[in-house]
Amino acid sequence: MKRFFYILTLLIISSTLFFLKNTPTYAQATQPMLRISPAILPLQLDPGTTKEYMVTVENLTNSALPVHVSIESFDSNNEDSGFTPGTPSEESPLVKWTSVSPTDLLFAPKEKKTVTLTVKIPAEVPVGGYYEMIYFSPLISATGIPVNSKIGLLLLANIGIQDDSTQKAKLLTYDFNKWLFEDNPVTTTIRIQNTSLNYFDAKVKLEIQPLFGKPKEYPLDEKIILPGKVRRWLVTLNLDKPLVGIYWSKLIISTGDGKTTTVVKQFYAYPLTYTLIIIAILAILLFAIIYNKRILRAIKLFIKG
Amino acid sequence: MKKLRILLFWSLFLLLISEPISTVLASNPASSNFGIEEYSFGSGGTIGSNSSSFSLYGISGEVEQGTNASGNFQLEGGLTNLIEANLPSAPTLTNPSSTYDRLKIVIDNGNNPSDTTFAIAISSDNFVTIQYVKSDYTIGSTLTNADWLPYSGIGSWGGSTGVYITGLQANTTYKVKVKARKGSFTESPYSAVASATTDVPSLSFGVSPTSVIFTNLNGSNSYTDTTQTTDLTTSTNAYNGYSVYAHETGPLTYLSNTIPDFTAGSASNASPQTWSGIGFGYTTNDTDLAGGTANRFSGPKYAPFTTSAPGDPVADHTGPIITTPINNETFTISYRVTAASTTPAGKYLTNIEYIVVPQY
Numbered sequence: 001m002k003r004f005f006y007i008l009t010l011l012i013i014s015s016t017l018f019f020l021k022n023t024p025t026y027a028q029a030t031q032p033m034l035r036i037s038p039a040i041l042p043l044q045l046d047p048g049t050t051k052e053y054m055v056t057v058e059n060l061t062n063s064a065l066p067v068h069v070s071i072e073s074f075d076s077n078n079e080d081s082g083f084t085p086g087t088p089s090e091e092s093p094l095v096k097w098t099s100v101s102p103t104d105l106l107f108a109p110k111e112k113k114t115v116t117l118t119v120k121i122p123a124e125v126p127v128g129g130y131y132e133m134i135y136f137s138p139l140i141s142a143t144g145i146p147v148n149s150k151i152g153l154l155l156l157a158n159i160g161i162q163d164d165s166t167q168k169a170k171l172l173t174y175d176f177n178k179w180l181f182e183d184n185p186v187t188t189t190i191r192i193q194n195t196s197l198n199y200f201d202a203k204v205k206l207e208i209q210p211l212f213g214k215p216k217e218y219p220l221d222e223k224i225i226l227p228g229k230v231r232r233w234l235v236t237l238n239l240d241k242p243l244v245g246i247y248w249s250k251l252i253i254s255t256g257d258g259k260t261t262t263v264v265k266q267f268y269a270y271p272l273t274y275t276l277i278i279i280a281i282l283a284i285l286l287f288a289i290i291y292n293k294r295i296l297r298a299i300k301l302f303i304k305g
Numbered sequence: 306m307k308k309l310r311i312l313l314f315w316s317l318f319l320l321l322i323s324e325p326i327s328t329v330l331a332s333n334p335a336s337s338n339f340g341i342e343e344y345s346f347g348s349g350g351t352i353g354s355n356s357s358s359f360s361l362y363g364i365s366g367e368v369e370q371g372t373n374a375s376g377n378f379q380l381e382g383g384l385t386n387l388i389e390a391n392l393p394s395a396p397t398l399t400n401p402s403s404t405y406d407r408l409k410i411v412i413d414n415g416n417n418p419s420d421t422t423f424a425i426a427i428s429s430d431n432f433v434t435i436q437y438v439k440s441d442y443t444i445g446s447t448l449t450n451a452d453w454l455p456y457s458g459i460g461s462w463g464g465s466t467g468v469y470i471t472g473l474q475a476n477t478t479y480k481v482k483v484k485a486r487k488g489s490f491t492e493s494p495y496s497a498v499a500s501a502t503t504d505v506p507s508l509s510f511g512v513s514p515t516s517v518i519f520t521n522l523n524g525s526n527s528y529t530d531t532t533q534t535t536d537l538t539t540s541t542n543a544y545n546g547y548s549v550y551a552h553e554t555g556p557l558t559y560l561s562n563t564i565p566d567f568t569a570g571s572a573s574n575a576s577p578q579t580w581s582g583i584g585f586g587y588t589t590n591d592t593d594l595a596g597g598t599a600n601r602f603s604g605p606k607y608a609p610f611t612t613s614a615p616g617d618p619v620a621d622h623t624g625p626i627i628t629t630p631i632n633n634e635t636f637t638i639s640y641r642v643t644a645a646s647t648t649p650a651g652k653y654l655t656n657i658e659y660i661v662v663p664q665y
Contacts, residue, residue: 032538033511039663040506082665142516147535149512152662221625224665258439
C-alpha cells in the first residue's frame with residue numbers, strides 16, 4: 001500500500017512537472033505577443049518590374065510561436081478610418097501580384113525572423129494606386145473558446161509616374177453646422193476626394209481670422225487618401241472668447257511638395273440667446289417702471305432728493 | 306596842345322594793349338583739329354558749377370545729391386547699401402517620438418529682425434542631392450519664394466516650438482541647414498548642419514488569455530457568466546494610431562444546438578444595449594471608440610459579435626501620434642453569456658478573432 005502511494009505521488013508530481021514544462025504560457029495582459037516592422041509599407045513601382053521587401057517579425061513571448069502569413073484585400077470606403085470592416089466588393093489586383101516567403105514560420109521564444117515580400121507588376125497594368133493588407137496570425141491551440149489574433153501590415157503601392165498635378169484633392173464638403181454660433185464649440189465637416197491616380201498624404205489646416213483679433217492656426221490630422229476615395233474630418237474647435245463678430249475660416253489643403261488648395265468660408269458668432277434674455281428683462285423692468293406710478297414717484301424723489 | 310598830345314598818345318596806347326589781352330583772354334585752346342568751344346570754372350565740382358550749356362552736379366551715388374540730368378540722360382541716386390542677414394546657428398533636428406516619416410526641426414533666429422525669412426535645405430545623402438522644406442513642411446526639389454517663411458507666427462517655422470518636416474522615408478538619416486534673408490540680395494550663407502534619423506513603423510499586438518472558458522451555466526448562477534475577459538495589448542508608432550476589430554466564426558454551438566448572440570433592443574456595435582434576456586455578447590472599456598458615440602459601451606452595455614471579418618471596432622487609438630509612441634496600451638473585452646434554462650447540456654464553442662491594423 002505504501003509503495004502504491006509513493007508511485008502515485010511520483011506520477012502526480014512527474015505529470016505536473018511535464019504539463020507545466022510543455023504548456024505554452026503566452027504574454028500576460030500587459031505584453032504584446034508579436035511585432036511586425038514595418039507596419040506600413042509605401043511603395044513606388046513601375047509596370048513590368050519585380051521588387052522584394054523585407055518584413056521583420058518578432059516573437060515577444062517566452063514560448064515557441066507558430067505564425068501564418070496571408071495576403072488579403074480590404075475595403076477602403078470608410079471616410080473616417082479609411083479601413084472598412086467587411087469583405088471588399090472586389091479583390092485588389094495587387095493581391096495576385098504579391099507573394100510572401102515563407103508563409104508559415106515557427107519562432108523560438110523571443111526570436112526575430114525576416115519575411116520576404118515579392119511584388120511582381122505585370123508589364124501592362126492600369127497605372128494608379130493599389131493597396132492590400134498582409135496579415136500575420138499567431139497559431140495557438142486552446143481549450144475552451146479560442147481567441148485568435150491577427151496583425152495587419154498595410155501595403156500602399158503607387159504604380160507608374162507620380163501624378164504631380166496641383167488639383168488632385170477635390171473638396172467635396174466644407175460646412176459649418178450653423179451659420180451663427182452663440183458659443184463654443186464651433187464644428188465643421190470637411191470631406192476631400194483624391195481625384196488622381198496615386199495616393200497622397202493630405203495635410204489639412206484651418207486658419208480662423210476673427211473680425212477683431214489675430215488669426216489663429218488649427219492643424220488637423222493628416223490622412224492618406226487612396227485614389228478615388230474620400231476622407232472626412234469632423235472638426236470641433238474652441239475659439240478664443242468672446243465669440244462675437246464675423247469669422248473668416250481659411251481651409252488649406254496640402255497634397256505635398258508645397259502644393260496647396262485654399263478655400264475661405266465665413267461664419268458669425270454672437271450670444272443671441274443671452275442678448276434676447278437681457279433685452280426681455282430690461283423691457284419688463286421698463287414696462288414696470290413706466291406703468292407703476294409709485295415706482296415712478298420714488299424715482300423722482302430719489303433723483304430730486 | 307602838349308597835354309592834348311599826351312592824352313591822345315596814352316589813349317592809343319591803352320587801346321592797343323587792351324585789344325590783344327581781351328583777344329588772349331577770349332580765345333579758346335585749340336589745335337588744328339580740336340578746340341574747346343566754351344568753358345568756365347566753377348567752385349571745384351560742387352553744386353552750381355555751370356555754364357549756359359553745361360552743368361556739373363554732385364558726384365553720382367552719394368546720398369541726397371539730387372539728380373544728374375540733361376535733355377537726353379538722367380542719373381539717379383546710387384544703390385542703397387544692403388546688409389546681409391545674420392547667419393543663423395545650426396537648427397535642431399530630432400525624432401522625439403520615434404516616428405518613421407517625419408522629423409522635428411527648430412531653427413535659430415540668428416538675432417535677425419522679425420521680418421527676416423528663412424529657408425531650409427534637406428538631404429539624405431550629405432547634400433549630393435538637395436531638397437528643400439516647402440511651405441507646407443513637406444519636401445520638394447525646388448526652393449520658391451513661398452518657401453521662405455518667417456521664424457514665428459502664422460505660416461512660419463514655428464518659432465521656438467518648431468515644426469515637423471513630413472513625407473520622409475523610414476529608417477533614413479537626414480541632414481538640414483538653414484539660411485536667412487531680409488529683402489533682396491541679403492541672403493546669408495547656410496548654417497551649420499544638423500541631422501536625425503527616422504524610425505521604422507512597427508505594430509505589436511497580443512491577446513490574453515488565448516482562450517475563454519466559461520463556468521458551468523446552471524441554475525445556481527442563473528445560467529450566466531460575466532467573469533471572462535480578454536486583454537488586448539498594442540504598441541505602435543504609426544502616425545494615425547491603430548484599430549482593433551473583432552468577429553466570431555458563428556454563435557456558440559454544441560452539435561446542432563446554439564446559444565444565440567445577444568440581440569436585445571437591436572443591440573449592435575454602433576448601438577450597444579443594457580443586458581436583458583439570453584445570448585452571448587461583449588463589452589469594451591474603450592471610452593473613446595470610433596464607429597459611433599465614443600463612450601457608447603459604458604454602463605456596461607453589450608453588443609453581439611459580428612460574423613463578418615474583419616469585424617467591428619472594439620478598441621482603438623487614433624492619431625496623431627506625435628509626441629510619444631503607443632507603448633503596451635491595453636483594453637479589456639468582457640464577455641457575457643446567459644443561456645436559457647432549457648439549453649441542452651454540452652460544451653458550446655465558437656472562435657473569436659481580433660485583428661489589429663494601422664490607421665492611415
